[in-house]
Amino acid sequence: MVKKYVISVDIGTSGCKTLIVDENQDVIAAETMEYPLYTPKPGWTEQDPADWWDATAKTMRAVIHKSSVNPEHIAGVGLSGQMHGMVPLDKNAGVLRRAILWNDQRTQKQCREIVDIAGGEENLLRYTNNKMLPGYTAGKILWLKEEEPEIYGKLRTVLNPKDYLRFKLTGEFATEVSDASGTGLFDVKNRRWCDELIALLGIPKDIFPRCYESADVTGVVTKKAAEETGLSEGTPVVGGGGDSVIQTTGMGLIKEGILGLTLGTAGIVAMGLGSFKANIGGKLQVFCNNAPNIWHVMGVTLTAGGSYQWYKNNFCEGEKSRAAQYKKNVYEIMEDDAAASEAGAKGLLFLPYLNGERCPYPDATARGVFFGLSLLHQKRDMTRAILEGVQFSLRQIFQLIEILDNKIKISEIIVSGGGSQSALWRQIQSDVFQSQVKTLKGSAEGGAYGAALVAGVGCGIWESIEDAVNNLQVETETQPNPGTKETYDRMYEIYTSLYPALSPIYKNLYDFMQ
Ligand code: XUL
DSSP states (O other), rough: OOOOOOOEEEEESEEEEEEEEETTEEEEEEEEEEEEOOOOTTTTTTTTTHHHHHHHHHHHHHHHHHTTTOOOGEEEEEEEOOOOBBBBOOOOOOOOEEEETTTTTTTTTHHHHHHHHHSHHHHHHHSSSOOOTOOOOOOOHHHHHOOOHHHHHHEEEOOHHHHHOOOOOOOSEEEEEHHHHHHHOOTTHHHHHHOHHHHHTTGGHHHGEEEEOOTTTEEEHHHHHHHHHSOTTTTTTEEEHHHHHHHHHTTTTTTTTTEEEESSSSSEEEEEESSSOOOOEEEEEEEEEETOOOOEEEEEESSSSHHHHHHHHHHHHHHHHHHHTTOOOOOHHHHHHHHHHHHHTOOOOEOOOTTTSSSSSOBBOOOOOOESTTTOOOOHHHHHHHHHHHHHHHHHHHHHHHHHOOTTTOOEEEEEEEEOOHHHHHHHHHHHHSSSSEETGGGGGGGGHHHHHHHHHHTTTSSHHHHHTOOOEEEEEEOOGGGGGHHHHHHHHHHHHHHHHHHHHHHHHHHHOO
16 A cells, blocks of 8 residues: 655744655654844834745755655645734735734834724624734734725735645645634634625725635646756645644644643734634634634734743853853753752742833733742742743633633643753643643654645545544653642642733833833
8 A cells, every 4th residue: 555645834923844644643753944034113023925835845855755654645735834924915826025923013103003994802702703903814804905006006816824825836826724814814713714804804806816615626746846846736625724723733722621721932822712702802712713613712822931041141141151061951950959949949039021011911011020039048949940931821821711601620731842841841831830841742743744744634644633643642741740739730720910010010120122
């Protein structure tokens, strides 16, 4: 029997990752390539879609070469990508300007206009089940209309980043429900474009691509794309997903009760929902999941691993020299120190709002804090307080998920991302949540791995997404230490009382710094 493979691409903000995965769900070749990020003004972020395509074609060639897989045996292509970005195309499908990205902040004014036109926050939630975050695609389209009217006049199609790759691969304009959910113009409840809101905003409906379910085949690789990528002409290209959704599919998060914690620069708390749930107050993001009839809820704390990295970069010269001396990684040295402190860091707390916050508090003015410092504290306690503070932020997001439906109980916690590589951080996660935590094989590869699984479903290797994630293999298991429960519960309570007290003071500082 001929072996079957899938190839998948994740088009991220710092670079692109491409994988070949076999029918046992093993990654048999991986390749990454970076590309530039442009910041023409403070708070603006842009990338050139031509760089994405170049990196995709080159890394596809590289993994095919490395793995020696015959391209004829690649059953399908999976796509994952940074969400919310806007790629504007003209009538000949030419790129009109650089893409505006998910973390661009230029659209505050347009977001306010959208909320007004929708008839207020509550009404907007009725249309899309989500708040209008400045990163979402909708504000970018209105910004283009107001600020670059000549370009807007030529606009015929708007695509999200991964869907531009689909166009280059297949010649088709298409998207799927998870990425479309992050445009701010999608009726997440009914899994279709929100025609009413699009019309109210005066945006022509036909600039949006046809929307599929994530595992549907949306087209096949053209002759030209085959020449550029090394793929076989006619290989099916499956819908795929927005990165923060599809990476959770790679963690098996398609059922209520399985909680996912991802510790990258940002920290993401996510869960699959068995039915649509109203996002009351709009503090969370509720999107369509990659599995049909399943929804995805998540909350993003912006500076999770990012806080720890900032601390390492600015305050850990001694640890860096010790790491060089003992031929260890600097994080290992920092963790040995943090382990020598104790649960609760001797009464020291850290608020990880170094770059403002999105969830649990949507507040651009919030800032980081060490609270409770005394003469007793040593540096190791500060290191540990950062690890614990990030976990408290994740626990607060989980509490918001619980409020969506009080029947939700955690049965399992799956952790992924760079932070899940640390045994100490996994132990702190397990202790703060007082639950067993697991890491899974493959999920460290992020969105690209989820995209490979979804592609495998679309081209018939696995029957369904449920079937694909049933086979995910556990890599590590960490048990909670019940002896830490009281300390962490008490410290968490104090932690949650800090932001409400500081919120007006944050505003003062922010205004002063403007
Ligand atoms: C999700 C989000 C990010 C981007 C970039 O809402 O803003 O995860 O998808 O990776």
